Amino acid sequence: MAFDFISKSLKERADANLLRQRYCVVSNKDNIIEVNGNHYLNFATNDYLGLSQHPQVLQGYVEGLAVYGSGSGASSVVTGYTAEHKALEDELCEVLNKPAAMIFSSGFAANQAVCHGLFTTHSASSENEKTSGSIVSDKLMHASFIQGAIDSPVKLLRYKHNDFSHAESQLLKANKQSDNILLATEGVFSMDGDEGGVAQLCELAQTHSQNKPWVMIDEAHAIGVIGESGFGSLDTSAVNSEQVDIVMGTFGKALGTSGAFIAGSHEFIEYMVNMSKHYVYSTSVGSAQMRATRVSLALIAEGVEREKLHNNIEYFLSKARMYSIPLLPSVSPIQPIIIGEPALAVTCSEALAELGLWVPAIRTPTVPANTDRLRVIINALHTQKDIDALIDGLVLVLSKHEQLG
Numbered sequence: 001m002a003f004d005f006i007s008k009s010l011k012e013r014a015d016a017n018l019l020r021q022r023y024c025v026v027s028n029k030d031n032i033i034e035v036n037g038n039h040y041l042n043f044a045t046n047d048y049l050g051l052s053q054h055p056q057v058l059q060g061y062v063e064g065l066a067v068y069g070s071g072s073g074a075s076s077v078v079t080g081y082t083a084e085h086k087a088l089e090d091e092l093c094e095v096l097n098k099p100a101a102m103i104f105s106s107g108f109a110a111n112q113a114v115c116h117g118l119f120t121t122h123s124a125s126s127e128n129e130k131t132s133g134s135i136v137s138d139k140l141m142h143a144s145f146i147q148g149a150i151d152s153p154v155k156l157l158r159y160k161h162n163d164f165s166h167a168e169s170q171l172l173k174a175n176k177q178s179d180n181i182l183l184a185t186e187g188v189f190s191m192d193g194d195e196g197g198v199a200q201l202c203e204l205a206q207t208h209s210q211n212k213p214w215v216m217i218d219e220a221h222a223i224g225v226i227g228e229s230g231f232g233s234l235d236t237s238a239v240n241s242e243q244v245d246i247v248m249g250t251f252g253k254a255l256g257t258s259g260a261f262i263a264g265s266h267e268f269i270e271y272m273v274n275m276s277k278h279y280v281y282s283t284s285v286g287s288a289q290m291r292a293t294r295v296s297l298a299l300i301a302e303g304v305e306r307e308k309l310h311n312n313i314e315y316f317l318s319k320a321r322m323y324s325i326p327l328l329p330s331v332s333p334i335q336p337i338i339i340g341e342p343a344l345a346v347t348c349s350e351a352l353a354e355l356g357l358w359v360p361a362i363r364t365p366t367v368p369a370n371t372d373r374l375r376v377i378i379n380a381l382h383t384q385k386d387i388d389a390l391i392d393g394l395v396l397v398l399s400k401h402e403q404l405g
């Protein structure tokens with residue numbers, strides 16, 4: 001029977017407590033979400049600054065709709081590239097100190113595009129010639145990058161999470177094979193919440209001056225969260241933007257809209273505009289969304305929400321310490337609690353939901369086996385009372401299951 005593996009695979013996933021399920025959210029306001037007729041306090045959104053509800057961002061959408069309508073109607077290389085896309089690119093270049101940028105419909109597409117486009121050459125006889133090269137990346141990079149790297153024409157060498165001597169030995173291996181090496185990490189890791197050592201990675205790249213690899217950073221969870229003005233790893237004194245060749249970031253997290261960008265040299269971006277099938281053969285993101293994202297970028301620079309976010313994170317951490325809630329070393333909004341096996345992670349998540357707290361269980365293969373976890377996310381719109389309720393719930397549930405430190 002055709003595709004008879006489907007029911008077997010689904011059953012296997014369900015038996016291992018790994019089946020994914022979608023929950024239909026019918027309303028979402030001030031961190032209260034409604035699911036199946038019940039209301040929950042939301043500790044799961046990547047909207048770290050609450051900008052998806054910010055009146056000025058919503059106004060940005062309205063203004064964009066009035067000028068451009070809803071959809072863009074074409075790929076960016078046809079008529080889908082408007083003054084709003086250009087203005088957002090220019091503003092991103094300015095805050096990141098990069099010469100050029102381009103916008104994708106999602107971070108997933110942007111990461112895949114780099115992994116494919118960068119290792120595809122154009123010749124007179126073929127559009128699709130593959131180059132030789134290697135991708136060296138942190139083991140815990142997001143699936144959008146890792147899958148792109150696995151599917152790319154070149155070899156992927158992963159180094160142990162934040163282990164820069166392992167990165168160095170992987171780099172030496174890659175060097176023996178080809179000159180074209182992409183060395184990649186994340187500014188803030190999506191599942192662990194810790195930082196990716198961008199400065200150390202840049203230093204490592206610099207030591208290979210004969211054949212310097214290109215450094216790429218995925219700033220999906222860093223922009224809006226870290227940096228002196230909130231613009232991520234490049235906005236910290238430890239990193240010089242010239243040392244980073246490719247910056248990738250998303251709009252669907254702290255910026256509160258959706259879509260993504262990559263930034264780099266003029267030549268690199270021109271190459272990607274030509275070679276990235278994810279860009280050329282895809283309808284561009286609507287201009288209203290670009291206008292709203294520009295407003296978000298300006299709000300990040302003002303820093304009001306970022307200050308609230310960091311106050312909330314500090315408050316959460318101090319209370320979590322008080323009650324010996326076992327956390328990873330993260331000072332970002334992402335605060336994982338490792339449970340270690342999928343069934344118990346789901347049980348804890350469901351018990352928290354019974355208490356009105358929405359804290360999802362994140363299971364393998366999204367995270368490595370035996371690190372199944374609760375992923376708490378703190379945002380700028382939480383009140384101290386919200387965080388108190390979360391702490392009470394966590395203490396109750398974790399102590400019942402002997403998970404308190």
Ligand SMILES: Cc1ncc(COP(=O)(O)O)c(C=O)c1O
Nearest residue numbers: 106107108142144190220250252
């Ligand atoms: C680190 C990282 N990179 C890329 C992506 C993909 O971004 P998008 O959701 O815009 O496709 C995500 C999404 O969760 C992510 O966490």
